[in-house]
Structures are given as C-alpha cells and as structure tokens.
Amino acid sequence: MPKAPKWFNDTVETLLGSKMPRVKVTETEYLNPFIKRIRLQGELNDWHCHAGYATGVRISDTEYRNYTPSFDDVENGIVELIVHLHGDGPGSRYMNNLSIGDELKLIMPRGKKVYSEDVKQYFFFGDETTLAMACALNERAKKNKALLHFYFELDAENKNIPAILGLDNYSVFSKNKTLANVELVNQLPMFQMPGYKEATFIVSGNATSVQTVRRAIKQYGVSGSIIAQAYWAAGKTGL
Numbered sequence: 641m642p643k644a645p646k647w648f649n650d651t652v653e654t655l656l657g658s659k660m661p662r663v664k665v666t667e668t669e670y671l672n673p674f675i676k677r678i679r680l681q682g683e684l685n686d687w688h689c690h691a692g693y694a695t696g697v698r699i700s701d702t703e704y705r706n707y708t709p710s711f712d713d714v715e716n717g718i719v720e721l722i723v724h725l726h727g728d729g730p731g732s733r734y735m736n737n738l739s740i741g742d743e744l745k746l747i748m749p750r751g752k753k754v755y756s757e758d759v760k761q762y763f764f765f766g767d768e769t770t771l772a773m774a775c776a777l778n779e780r781a782k783k784n785k786a787l788l789h790f791y792f793e794l795d796a797e798n799k800n801i802p803a804i805l806g807l808d809n810y811s812v813f814s815k816n817k818t819l820a821n822v823e824l825v826n827q828l829p830m831f832q833m834p835g836y837k838e839a840t841f842i843v844s845g846n847a848t849s850v851q852t853v854r855r856a857i858k859q860y861g862v863s864g865s866i867i868a869q870a871y872w873a874a875g876k877t878g879l
C-alpha cells in the first residue's frame with residue numbers, strides 16, 4: 641500500500657467517517673512469539689467481507705498495511721486478525737504492540753473473492769501471512785462440504801500453528817524449498833488426485849513462491865481458476 645503524507649491520510653479518514661469502522665482491541669493471544677491473534681470489536685456498518693478480502697490498518701501516520709480477517713461477525717461487531725510478527729517492519733511492530741483497549745480504524749474489506757459455493761475442490765498455497773485467509777476459507781469449505789487442502793511453507797517455529805488454529809487437511813514445508821521449486825511443486829500428490837484440473841488454486845504469501853507455484857500449476861494445463869496474489873516480497877515494503 642502506498643505511503644502518503646500524514647495530512648492526506650488524516651483528510652481521507654475524516655472524509656470517509658463511518659466508512660472506516662472504529663474498533664477496539666478486546667482480546668490478544670500469542671499463538672507463539674511470532675503469530676498473534678487479535679480480536680477487534682466495534683460498529684461494523686456496511687462491512688462485507690468475502691473470504692480472501694483484506695482490510696487496511698493505519699500502522700503509522702503515513703502508512704497502511706493489509707491484513708485479512710480470519711473471522712468476522714457483523715451482528716456482534718467482531719473482526720479477528722492473525723498476524724505474522726516477522727519483526728522487520730512497522731506493521732509487524734504495530735501489531736505486536738497492540739493491546740486490549742487500543743483503538744484503531746479499519747479500511748472496508750476489499751480484494752479478490754477466492755471462494756465460490758459452486759467449486760467443490762480447492763488447493764491452497766501460502767505462508768504465515770495467509771493463515772488468516774486459510775481459517776476464513778476453512779470454515780466456509782466445511783459448511784459447503786468442499787475439499788480443501790492447504791500447502792504451507794512455514795518457519796520451523798511455526799510448523800504447529802495450523803494445528804493450533806484447528807486446520808486439519810494440510811501439509812507443511814520448510815521455507816525456500818518445495819514451494820520455491822517448480823519441479824518439487826509438480827511432484828505434489830494433488831496432481832494425482834481425481835478432479836484436480838477443475839479445482840480452484842489459491843496461491844498467496846511470498847511473492848517468489850507465488851510465481852513459482854503458479855508456473856508449476858500452469859504446466860499441468862488446469863482448467864480451474866488460479867487465484868494468485870503476492871502478500872509480501874523480500875526487500876519491499878507494504879504490498
């Protein structure tokens with residue numbers, strides 16, 4: 641997300657008024673020192689969040705960052721985020737510092753719709769930054785009895801996080817290995833599963849892995865959708 645001067649961000653917030661819900665932190669939980677779940681509560685008028693949509697959080701006077709609701713309940717005004725505390729940026733530090741009672745404003749969720757009730761098979765590729773989307777998607781797929789398999793590349797210290805989050809149908813790889821190599825992606829068992837060609841492939845997280853996985857899937861000539869989006873890129877700020 642682009643950097644803008646403080647006066648500009650202040651003016652936009654004032655003009656948008658109630659279109660930027662003001663929420664309060666009501667719960668925080670460190671699943672480990674690197675993954676934090678944050679529960680926010682406030683009036684969510686006109687809030688519509690499809691799985692895969694992201695909200696924007698103003699993490700400094702001049703910058704916003706994207707985060708995906710893992711869960712939302714408009715009636716009770718609840719939004720939940722799951723954030724990767726990678727420690728190398730103002731967004732990560734802001735999220736680490738958020739504590740109960742803090743107030744923030746949210747940009748209305750927007751982005752790519754990744755889920756359709758008509759699709760009965762999904763393959764999901766991601767990393768720590770996509771755990772929130774995985775949770776949002778998991779709930780919908782379970783209700784709709786759709787098949788959903790997660791392929792995560794995670795730092796060693798985060799390998800048990802999918803289980804802690806209640807995800808079950810997943811495989812975990814080390815970073816910069818399987819999802820960084822077209823040949824290794826091509827050997828994944830999903831390409832032997834019936835119906836994989838018509839499945840929807842959701843690919844997000846690290847920009848290099850997104851490119852690699854997308855290329856590998858394309859080699860199989862699938863007819864289903866490939867929904868790909870980089871969530872962060874090494875050396876770049878605030879995608």
Ligand SMILES: Cc1cc2nc3c(=O)[nH]c(=O)nc-3n(C[C@H](O)[C@H](O)[C@H](O)COP(=O)(O)OP(=O)(O)OC[C@H]3O[C@@H](n4cnc5c(N)ncnc54)[C@H](O)[C@@H]3O)c2cc1C
Nearest residue numbers: 706707708723724726729730731732769873874875877878
């Ligand atoms: C649509 C969308 C939805 C997203 N949803 C989530 C979400 O639900 N949870 C979540 O945690 N993140 C999510 N992200 C990713 C998050 O917005 C980025 O990681 C963002 O760069 C974090 O900002 P920062 O200020 O901490 O780091 P930046 O200032 O943007 O970057 C500083 C440095 O840190 C590196 N960096 C950034 N992110 C990571 C990372 N995860 N691991 C290692 N190095 C990193 C950058 O390459 C850069 O070198 C989403 C991104 C998008 C585009």
